Amino acid sequence: MEEWERRWRETATHLGEEHTGPAEDSGTPAPYAGLCSFQEQHAEWFFGRERLVEELAGRLKRQRFVAVIGASGSGKSSLLRAGLVPGLRAAATTVVLTPGPRSLEECAVRLGAAGGSHAGRVVRGAEQGSREPRQGGASGSRPVREP
Incomplete structure (x- = not known):
């Protein structure tokens, strides 16, 4: 981030633009991200x-x-x-969650934490579910499998 900011400032100076600083400098947060x-x-x-x-x-x-x-x-x-x-x-x-290299495990960790369980139990349940598919419905569930 520091390298990017340094280059940005150099380019702005080269183009003759003044640096007015980010909105945080004024004490007012910016209304956009x-x-x-x-x-x-x-x-x-x-x-x-x-x-x-x-x-x-x-x-x-x-x-x-x-x-x-x-x-x-x-x-x-x-x-x-x-x-x-x-x-x-x-x-x-x-x-x-944003999918990554270990999406199933990340999903298990987050679902386990949200449900008061641990990731291992969630992963085992998903693995068992993928071998023995269950029908969905109001009380049923379908395991989520990565492509």
């Missing part, structure tokens, strides 16, 4: 996707799992963290 994703604490500044947030909330009322898929930088994390999750906190346990 810039290139960073919005987090739950930024929910008051997240707007413009109310219909999409309502649609996702409606889907979650009808089904237990919703995946949000899109191009890098399209706002998926912001949509979930600052749009959907704050509205669900009072009514539901939420688990938001």
Whole structure:
């Protein structure tokens, strides 16, 4: 980050632009996250996707799992963290994760923590479920498998 900021300042100086500093210097937080994703604490500044947030909330009322898929930088994390999750906190346990090299294990850790269990138990349950698929329904579940 320091290297990036140094280069940015050099380029701005070269172009003859003055450095006015980030909004934090004035004591007033910026009303936008810039290139960073919005987090739950930024929910008051997240707007413009109310219909999409309502649609996702409606889907979650009808089904237990919703995946949000899109191009890098399209706002998926912001949509979930600052749009959907704050509205669900009072009514539901939420688990938001970004897939990585060990997505199943990460999901197990987070679900275990949310459910008061440990990851090993969740992983074993998912592994057993993947060998013996169960039918979904109001009280049933379908194991989530990575492609």
